[in-house]
Amino acid sequence: AQRVTQPEKLLSVFKGAPVELKCNYSYSGSPELFWYVQYSRQRLQLLLRHISRESIKGFTADLNKGETSFHLKKPFAQEEDSAMYYCALGQGGSEKLVFGKGTKLTVNP
Amino acid sequence: DVKVTQSSRYLVKRTGEKVFLECVQDMDHENMFWYRQDPGLGLRLIYFSYDVKMKEKGDIPEGYSVSREKKERFSLILESASTNQTSMYLCASSSAAGGGISNQPQHFGDGTRLSIL
Numbered sequence: 001a002q003r004v005t006q007p008e009k010l011l012s013v014f015k016g017a018p019v020e021l022k023c024n025y026s027y028s029g030s031p032e033l034f035w036y037v038q039y040s041r042q043r044l045q046l047l048l049r050h051i052s053r054e055s056i057k058g059f060t061a062d063l064n065k066g067e068t069s070f071h072l073k074k075p076f077a078q079e080e081d082s083a084m085y086y087c088a089l090g091q092g093g094s095e096k097l098v099f100g101k102g103t104k105l106t107v108n109p
Numbered sequence: 110d111v112k113v114t115q116s117s118r119y120l121v122k123r124t125g126e127k128v129f130l131e132c133v134q135d136m137d138h139e140n141m142f143w144y145r146q147d148p149g150l151g152l153r154l155i156y157f158s159y160d161v162k163m164k165e166k167g168d169i170p171e172g173y174s175v176s177r178e179k180k181e182r183f184s185l186i187l188e189s190a191s192t193n194q195t196s197m198y199l200c201a202s203s204s205a206a207g208g209g210i211s212n213q214p215q216h217f218g219d220g221t222r223l224s225i226l
Contacts, residue, residue, distance in 0.1 A: 009149065032212045034212075034214065043217045043218060043219050043220065044152075044199065044201075044217040045216075045217065046214045046215075046216075049214060086151060086152065090212025091212075095140050095157075095159060095203065095205070095206055095212060095213070096142070096154060096157055096167070097154075097212060097215060099144075099151050099152040099153075100151055101149060101150060101151035102151045102152075
């Protein structure tokens with residue numbers, strides 16, 4: 001079964017420190033992976049997707065098919081990065097996404 | 110910019126009532142989705158529609174039904190509301206797959222926080 005695991009419910013770092021939000025997936029086909037972010041009192045929005053291979057707000061994520069991972073990284077965290085982050089898996093042949101349970105990131109001053 | 114509008118931000122209903130949650134998108138998207146968002150459980154798909162009058166059950170469809178009579182509107186119906194349906198409900202839409210890409214990004218509404226008393 002398709003599954004997305006985000007092992008950390010909560011993650012707390014200090015401003016300027018590197019941050020890595022982990023995402024592992026289980027899927028036998030060719031995955032399409034996304035990171036979504038929800039800032040306080042805002043709607044859930046797309047942060048980045050693996051096929052774009054771009055950096056958004058300083059965040060990057062690399063698909064590692066060998067480790068079935070799609071970890072989200074930022075070298076220097078900012079306070080405005082504090083939010084809920086969800087990793088999502090798209091499955092070929094279906095237009096649905098499977099979401100992880102989310103990681104709440106807090107960046108302390 | 111894609112706009113997904115959910116009719117109510119907050120809603121309070123009583124056990125046993127029939128509850129309608131409405132969602133409208135303005136980007137002519139083929140796909141529309143209803144999710145529940147609960148702390149510690151993430152987003153769980155209730156129902157999905159890929160075309161007018163077409164629907165597909167998600168992971169937790171029990172106690173819910175949906176209606177899609179027009180392309181831009183997707184309604185979630187709680188047939189007989191129960192307290193365990195108290196939750197945040199999110200609507201999303203996406204364009205159809207194409208160009209070798211199976212999953213287009215989903216665009217979300219602000220959510221409806223539903224309380225069943």
